[in-house]
Amino acid sequence: MWNTTVEEHRRTVHTAILDSTAALIAEHGLAVTMSQIAQHTGIGRATLYKYFKDVEAIVLAWHERQVSDHLCQLNAAIAECTDPAERLRTALSAYAGLSSAGHSTPHTGVEGTSAVQTALALHQAPHLHHAQRHVHDLLTEVITVAADAGMARTDVPPAELASYCLHALTAAAASPSPAARDRLVDVTLTGLLPPAG
Amino acid sequence: MWNTTVEEHRRTVHTAILDSTAALIAEHGLAVTMSQIAQHTGIGRATLYKYFKDVEAIVLAWHERQVSDHLCQLNAAIAECTDPAERLRTALSAYAGLSSAGHSTPHTGVEGTSAVQTALALHQAPHLHHAQRHVHDLLTEVITVAADAGMARTDVPPAELASYCLHALTAAAASPSPAARDRLVDVTLTGLLPPAG
């Protein structure tokens, strides 16, 4: 496992731990032990404690990495869009796809993140995790731009609208059908429209 | 603790276990042990195993009871309404209030159920729990009636709309402000309207 330098080795082990944890969670659920993670990663159990304090820290780090990836994909998806309305729809559609991504590819060990996210939220309810907050901020910005262009309602704070979207789109995890996902995005998008009359 | 008959005693202990578990979860999060539950309930740890197989079974039973109560409150709330549109708004508003109920009254030990619900969903993803499905069915029926009356869109299956509502309204847990909750209900309700044009 020793590649070149020390720091790179630590980075390799770090990601290997996160990958192993993801695979174990996908197989056995949230009831993962430090022993299982160490054994699956191929390192000593005591060594694992040099990298992470406990299981929760590992799961949290893994979730953080997942959401960071989602954030990058979201940024990439809306980068090409110039029209505020299209940017908004693209963002929602991309997030809906990410929400249901885990269920379609269980082999990769990428479970749905929403369950873990809310499970962890019990302990750290007050402040959302960094990456998750970044996603919220990104969507808030997109909605604000759309609202300035008259494409979204202004009687509700954009931050609340973003929270509404993020929660509503998690329903995409229940139905992996792409058509259903499109319908969900459409319905969610309708909720953002200014009240008629 | 022995009241009258045996069966009633078992029922008393059963509810006492669920109450203790709720209190412990509200205080320590999901990391609850059988030992803690037994000690807090005032019974032997081995006795606890006669009532429930493991912690997950207890949490699941508690969640089932919570959702059942929610279902009753929903039914009571919409019972007085005759107009389909008002029935729909009342149902959504009531559910939004229930979603954020736990955070305002931590003393009662009634934590927010959404986090536990999705955390448990990791293990039993395919089939929702009985009571939760009942809530979904109830909302589906309300939406169907509203759609028949022309108050809701018909291009999306009512079941999907119900799922959309249930997920979107869980955003109410983030902001305990009643005004924000009303805005959320309004936005969610807008998503149910038929597409303009």
Added chain:
DNA sequence: GATTTTGCGATACAGGGTGTCTATACGCAA
């Protein structure tokens, strides 16, 4: 190339949670 530094694996230990077995005490029916 030798020395120092650092990371790593293995082992051992105490503390606590888990699951099960068994003996005791009590309600209940005959």
Added chain:
DNA sequence: TTGCGTATAGACACCCTGTATCGCAAAATC
């Protein structure tokens, strides 16, 4: 009152945890 079913608590072995320690290998430095 006697026997049966049942609830209950104590006890046992097992596993996980968190930490401390030791020896080894490899990197970093001189």
